[in-house]
Amino acid sequence: MNRLIIAEKPSVAKNIADALKIKGRSDGYFEGNGYIITWAFGHLLQLFDAKDYDEKMAKWNMENFPFIPGDFRYKVKSDPRSKGKEDFGARKQLKIIYSLMKRNDVNMIISACDFDREGQIIGDTIIYNLNTQKQVYRLLLNEWTPDEVLRGLQQIKPNTEMKPLQDAGMGRQWADWVIGINLTSVATLKYQKGKGKALNIGRVLLPTLKIIYDRDKAIENFKPEEYFKLSATFKTEDGKEYEGTYFEKEEDKFKNKETLEAIEKALLNQTAAIKDKQVERKREFPPYLFNLSNLQGFITSKYKGWTSDKVLKVAQSLYEKKYITYPRTASVVLEESLVGKAAKVLDNLKKGLPYENEINFSKSKRIFDNSKVESHSAIIPTYLIPKSLTKDEEIVYTAIKNRYIMQFMPVAEHEETKIMSQINNSDIKGIFISKGRVQLVEGWKKVEKIESKDTILPLVSVNDAVSIVDHKLTSHVTKPQKHHTEKTLLRVMETCGKGHEDEESEEMMEAILSGYSIGTPATRAETIKKLKDVGYIDTQNKNLICTDLGKRLVETFPVKDLFDLEFTGRLEKTLSDIEKQKFTKENFLNLIFDFTAKSVNKIKNEKDIIINEVTAEKKSIEILGKCPKCGHGIIEGQKGFGCSNWKSGCKFVIWKNDKFLATMKKKPTKTMVKTLLKNGVAPVKGLTSKKGNKFDANLRYEKNLENEYYSWKMEFPK
Template sequence: MRLIIAEKPSLARAIADALPGNAQRQDGAIVCGDTTVTWCLGHLLEQAAPEAYDPADKQWRLDRLPIVPSTWQLAPRPKARGQLAVIRKLIKQAKEVIHAGDPDREGQLLVQEVIEHMKYRGPVQRLLISDLNRPAVSRALTTLRSNAEFQPLYQAAQARARADWLYGINLTRAWTLTGRQAGHDGVLSVGRVQTPVLGLIVRRDNAIRDFVPHPFYPLWVDLQVAQGQLRAWWVPKEHQPLDEQGRLIDRAPADALAAQLPGATGELTQLEQQEKRQAPPLPYSLSALQVDAARRHGLSAQVVLDICQRLYEQHKLITYPRSDCRYLPEDHLSLAQRSLSGACQNDDTLRQWLDGADFSLRSKAWNDKQVGAHHAIAPTGKPADLSQLSATEGQVFRLIVRNVMAQFYRPLRTFEVKAEFTLLKEAFRARGLSILDPGWKPLFTTREDTPPLPPLTQGEACQALGAGVEEKETRPPEPFTDASLIKAMMNIGRYVDDPAVRRTLRDTDGLGTEATRAGIIETLVQRGYLIRKQKALRATRLGTALIAALPSAVSTPERTALWEQRLRAIAEQQDDAYAFQQALLEDLRSLLTHSDAGKLKHSLQTAKGEAGGVAKRTSQTGKRYVRRKSPGGRKKTTTKN
C-alpha cells in the first residue's frame, strides 16, 4: 500500500480527487485503489513540556534556568491523539510513504516529524502542491521527488522549533517570576518574534507621546508664464532659520519676501523634463496582500489570512496563499488568459478589466529564477460566483485577480516636469506630472496626485501674480496599523540603527514569516499587550512596561531577523543547526542575568500605555494640539487656545 500524508484534510481531499479509481472514505483516511491518503490537522506534535524532561521543572523557579533538554522529545497535541492513531495504523501497512506537506519550511516539519515519530524507516517521497485544482494536483503527482532532498529544510524548521522553545520557555519563566517579585500577578510572555514586534509599537507610541510640534512657514507664489499659470514654492537659503528638513521656522523672512513678490518678474532658470515608464505592481505575496487589503478595505492581517485560506481550501479560487513570493512560473504564462477568463466570468468589474487586457504582453512577473517553494498568489481559473462569497471574500479575491490581470496591461507612461524659477534673487520650485498613457493605473486608482504644469521653455520670463505664507505644524509619526506593521515586519532593516546589520538584513525575510505575521499581532492583542483603537494598534500599559523592563536586545529586531537569516542558511546547507543552538544558549544565559524585579516594578508604575487615548501635546507656541478625525475620515490637527 502507498500512503500519502497530507498536511490538512482539504489537501488530502484534493489529492484523492486527482487519483484514479473510486475514492472510499474511512475514519481519518481516503482509499483510492492501492493508494491511501490520510492527513494531519496542522501540527499533531509539539515540543514536550519542561517537566517531561525533569519533574522538578513543573514548578517555575529562577534557580532552574536555563532549562535545556539533553535529548529532545515531542508530545502529541491533546486533540491530535485520534488522528495520530490512524496514521500509526496505516504507516505500519505502508510499503511507501509520500510526504504531502505544504511546500515550505513548516510544511516540511509538520509531516516529517510525524513520520519520524512513528519510526518509519522505508522510502519517503515528496509531493509538492501549491494549487488545489485537479489538473495542478495531477501534474504534481507525476513529479514526485525524494524527501531526502528536503532534509536541510527539515533541519532548519526543527532548529527553529527548538530555538523558539528554549527562548520562549526560559525568558517567559524568568520575567514572569521577576514580575511576581515586582507585584504583577500573571504570565509575562516573551518570544523571539512577538517581543520585537511589541517593541516596534512601544517605541512608536513613545515617539508620538514625546513629540513636541513646532511651526514652519512655507511660502507660495502664483506665476504667470508664457502658456499659463502655476504655483511654485520658495526654497529658503541655508542662512535662514531652518529645521532638519529644510523648512523655515521663522515667519518674518517669509512675510517680508511675500510682500515684495506681487508684480515681480523673473525667469525659468532650471528645467528638467523626463518621460517615465512604470511597470505594473507584481502579483501578491501574502504580506503584500495583507498590506493592501488593510489600506483599501480596513481588514486586519488575520482576517485577510483567514479569507485567503477559505478562498484556497473551501472555494478553490486561488493558489497557495501563504507565499512570500511575488513572481509566477514561466509556464503559467500560457495558461493565464484561460485562468483569468474563468476567474472573471461572474463579476462585472472583473469582466471589464479582462476586456482591457492584452495577452500578447509579458511583464517581469513571469520569472522562474525568482520562484522558490511558492509562487505568487493567483486565481486558479475556477469560475467565481461572487454571490456565494462574503463581501470581504469578494474584496480580497478582486485584489488578487487585479494584480495578476495588471501584468497584461501596458506600463504607466508619465511626463514629469521639475522647474526652478528665480525672482528677486530667490529660488522657487514647481513640479508637475502629465499622464501620457494610463496603462495599468485605472485598475488601481483614477486619482492624480500631482497636476500637470503648462508647457515651459528654459529661460522664459515669469511674473508673480500673488504670494502667501502658510502656517503649518510638524506632525508626529503615525501610529502603527495592521498594514504599516506588516510592512514594517517585512522590511525590518529600516528599523535597525547599525548600518552593517541593516545591509545584512536588506534581503532577508524580516520579522516572522508570511504564515505567522498575522497570528503574532493577534497573540499580542489577546495577551493584553496591544489594543486596537479604530485602525491603530497601540501598546497597553502592560506592554509598555514589559518592553521598558526587558534588555533592549530582546525587544529590538536585530537578533530575531539574524535568526531567520541563519535558519535560511541551514536550509541552504550553509550553516549548522547544532552551532546555531549553541550560539543561542550562550546568548540566553547572558539575557537571564538581566531580569530585575526593581526595574520591572518601576516600569509597571510609570508606564503610560495608550489604552486611554492619545495624549494632548503642547507646541512650542503654547497651543495644545489634539489628534482628531474629521467627518470625512481624514486626520487633522486642531488647536485649542
C-alpha cells in the same frame, strides 16, 4: 499495493481525492485507485511540556531554571479547552493514520503537508514518531488544482532530500520552546505579583513590541518646529493663471520668516518671466505581485476591521479551495518555469472584462525572475474561477486577481511639466516653481479604477512675460511620524527595518531574499495578534499602540538582545541558512541554549521590580433565566450556557460552539440566551447562508419529541 498520502488538513485531502477521482470514504480517510488519503488537523503532536520531562517542573521555582531537555520529545496535542488533557480528535486521527501506515498493502508513504518549514515538521513528526521502515516521499505543491496534484504525484521526492527543511523547522520549534519556557517562567517569577496570565517572552514577540514602543516614544518626544512657505499667483499674457512656490537652493521650507517677508515686499510692482520649462513623459509600472506581507498591508489599510491574521486565514481558505497559489510566501515575482501556467490563468481571468483587448501576456523579467524567488513564487490566482465566495473571500480574491491582471496591462503614462518663473528683480535670488501633471495613458490603473488627479498648467514658452497677481506667506508646523499600523509594522518586520519605505526598492528585495527578517510570512500575523492578546499592545482605529504593561516590559526586561532587530534578524537568517545547508541545526541550537542559560542568570541577578500586578476578582454568577427543563437558573460556563442544577442530573445546555449556529457563522451570546429563555424565541441578525449572503431569522430551542435533547427551529420574520 497502495500509496498512503498524508495531507495537512481534511480539505486538502479532499482536493487530492477529487483529483484522483476517488469516491470511497471511510472514517478518517479516502481510498481507491491505488491510493489511501488521510489527513492531520495541522499539528497533531506537540513538544513535551517541561513537567513531562521532570515532575519537579510542574511548579515554577527559580532554582529549576534554566531547564533544557537532553532530547526533545513529542506527545498528542493538548485539548485547547481542557488544559492538561489530550485532544480527543487528534488522538483518534493519529490512531487512524498509524493503522493505515502499518497496513501490509501500503508500500509507500507520501507527506502532502504544506511546502514550508511548518508543513515539513507536521508531516515528519507524525510519520517518524512511529519508526516506520517504509519509504517516505514528499509531494511539493504550490496549489491544489487537479492538474497540479496529478503533475506533482509524478514528481514526488524522497523525504530524505527535505532534511535541511526539517532541520530548520525543528530548530525553530525547539529554540522557541527553550526561550519561551525558560524566559517566560523566570520573567513571570521575577516581575509579576499575583497569579494570572504569564509575562510572555518570545524570540519574535519582543523585537516586534520594541518596534511599536520606539515609534510611540519618537511621537511622544517629538518637538514640532514652525516653518514658512511663500507662494505667488502668476498670469500669462492671454489671461491664464497658475500658482508657483518659492524655492531657494532647492528648498521651499524656511525657518526664518523675515527672509520670506523681505522677498514678499520685493514682489510689489514687479513683473516676471518664464526662466525654464521642462516637460517629461513618465512611465508608471504597476505595483509588484503580492507576497503575504504586501497582501496583508494592502487589505488592512484599505478595509476597516481587517487584521493581518484575518487576511492570512481568508487567503488560506482560498488556497485550500484551489482558487489561489500558496499564500505564505515572501516573493513578489514568479518562477520562470510558470510561464505556460501563468498564460493559461490570464486567459481564464480576462474573459468578458471591458478592457480585455488591452490585456496581453508577456514573459517580462519584472514578473518572471528566478533570482528573486525565495522558496515560493508570488501569490496569484489559479486557473479555476470561483463560482461562489463569501464577502471576505471576495475581497481578498479580487485584490489578488486585480494585481495579477495589472501586470499584463499597458504601462500607465503621464506627462510632468515644471515651469520656473523668475522675478525681474536681482534682489530675489530664488525662483517660483509650478508643477503640472496630465495622465496620458491610463493603462493598468483601469483595473482598480485608480483616479489620477490632473494639474494642468497654461501653455507657456521660455522668456514669456508674466504678471504677478497675488502672493501669500503661510505658516506650517513639522509633524511627527505616524503610529505604526499593521501595514507599516509588517514592512519593518519583513526587512528588519531595511528599505521599508519603498516596497519596490532593490534594497528591500535583497533583505527579503536573504531571510534577514523578524519571523516569517507565516508567523508575523500570529505575532501581532499575540501582542494584543497578552496585553502588550492595543489598537486605536488602525494604529498599534504600546500599553503601559508593554512599555514597562521594554524598559525593565534586562535581556536587551531580545529587543534588538539585528539580533533577531540574524537568528531568522540562520534558520534560512539551515534550509540552504550553510549552517547546522546543532550549532544553531547550541547558540540558543547558551543564550538562554546566560539570559536566565542575568534575570535572576537583577533587582526585584514588579511590572505587573495581577489581582484576582471574584465573579458574581449571573442567572440568565429559568431552565426550561427543571426550572433552576441558567448560568454561563466556559463551554456553554447550562443549568445550575447539573450536579443533580439536569443536562440542559446551549453550547458556545453549537454546530447548527456555526454553519451560519454565529455563536450564541448571553443576550440571545436571555431572550430565548424569557420569550421562547430570539431574533438573530446577520446569519450567513451557504452562499455567503447575510439574513435575519427568529430562533427557537425546543425539546425533541423522541428524546431528551433540544434542537434549533428557524422562523423568518414576516
